[in-house]
Amino acid sequence: MTTSVDNRFAPADHPQVLHRKIGVLLINLGTPDATDYWSMRRYLKEFLSDRRVIEKNRILWWLILNLFILPKRPISSGEAYKAIWNEARDESPLRTITRSQAEKLAAALKDLPDVIIDWGMRYGNPSIKSRLESLKAQGCDRILLFPLYPQYSASTVATVNDKAFDALKQMRWQPTLRIVPPYYDDPAYITALANSLRAGIAALDFEPEVVLASFHGLPQEYFDKGDPYYCHCQKTARLLREALGWDENRLKVTFQSRFGNDPWLEPYTDETVQELARSGVKKIAVITPGFAADCVETLEEIAMENAEYFHQAGGEDYALIPCLNDSDGGIALLETLIRRELMGWV
Numbered sequence: 080m081t082t083s084v085d086n087r088f089a090p091a092d093h094p095q096v097l098h099r100k101i102g103v104l105l106i107n108l109g110t111p112d113a114t115d116y117w118s119m120r121r122y123l124k125e126f127l128s129d130r131r132v133i134e135k136n137r138i139l140w141w142l143i144l145n146l147f148i149l150p151k152r153p154i155s156s157g158e159a160y161k162a163i164w165n166e167a168r169d170e171s172p173l174r175t176i177t178r179s180q181a182e183k184l185a186a187a188l189k190d191l192p193d194v195i196i197d198w199g200m201r202y203g204n205p206s207i208k209s210r211l212e213s214l215k216a217q218g219c220d221r222i223l224l225f226p227l228y229p230q231y232s233a234s235t236v237a238t239v240n241d242k243a244f245d246a247l248k249q250m251r252w253q254p255t256l257r258i259v260p261p262y263y264d265d266p267a268y269i270t271a272l273a274n275s276l277r278a279g280i281a282a283l284d285f286e287p288e289v290v291l292a293s294f295h296g297l298p299q300e301y302f303d304k305g306d307p308y309y310c311h312c313q314k315t316a317r318l319l320r321e322a323l324g325w326d327e328n329r330l331k332v333t334f335q336s337r338f339g340n341d342p343w344l345e346p347y348t349d350e351t352v353q354e355l356a357r358s359g360v361k362k363i364a365v366i367t368p369g370f371a372a373d374c375v376e377t378l379e380e381i382a383m384e385n386a387e388y389f390h391q392a393g394g395e396d397y398a399l400i401p402c403l404n405d406s407d408g409g410i411a412l413l414e415t416l417i418r419r420e421l422m423g424w425v
Contacts (some may be wrong), residue, residue: 081332096289098220099220100193100217101186101425102196102214103195104210105180105227105413106201107173107200107201108173109173110122110124110174110202110351111203112204114151118157123156125203127144127148129148134298162378172373172374173372177372178198180198184410184417187410187411188417188418195219197210199335204270211247221256222254222255223370224256224260227369227371228404229261229268230261230294231307234297235329264315264318267411267415268412269315269319275328279364284376287363287364289359289363290330290361291352291363291366291369292319292367293317294367295334296336297309297344298341299341299343300341305418312369319368331346332346334346334347353391354391354392357393360394360396362398364399365397367399381399
């Protein structure tokens, strides 16, 4: 039950202050507001200006970003988003799915009336700051921050935390904050992935000879500096193989979405699908276990672009297995993690 400050000890003109609610804030990567040039440019500028994402010399990177990347890349990125845009709601699929995840979680947690579920994006809208302020205004003096990344990386989880802390630094009365830890090896996550993969394959009209687990890429330099992301991805894949009773020839790990000319984590997804086709593999499926919701990297890059690479190299049947998204299994997983992290608060 929401209560207010004890007015017995407050001045007569003291404003009512709500408190004792608990907020849960789901955070995903981000999305442009539209696919036009300037919307894409604003989004890309925010994303590519993040020092957690790009660790190059700041002066050099500012020149590269503003003189070479931002003038042109919004056009190609806008085309990619147009190919998967939710026209009915005039928004990206990531925004549609993340909103739905929050709404379904609110229904699943209706037995906890003091818990408020909200959602936001690290880049673009709704911003982390705006949602933290909204939850605080609704009386949340405790907030569970949920970065929707199963595997930890400084370029994903840490930058979400940074942005949340930046918002807290501007508050005189800060809510208490908890953060859901990475869940790359959590049994509930592995079970949800295994069930989703089995169901996805059963729905196909072909049997994949090989399944690729494609994770978002990361510069090799970041791993060399101590980022645990590569190890988390490999452990997720190993546990998933064990749950399915598969070997490494049946489920292979690859990395997608590399940017620039520096070495990134290997093997690369686009090169692997072509190599498999050239070696005689005719039927493959791809899962993307590092994404909690389908987005441009899965729906355009994997489902469209890499399918074309596979077919051009001689492959025949290709399929993307959807992310957990707002499926029953996906929501059950998020609910399990949230209830666990709220223990002691509810």
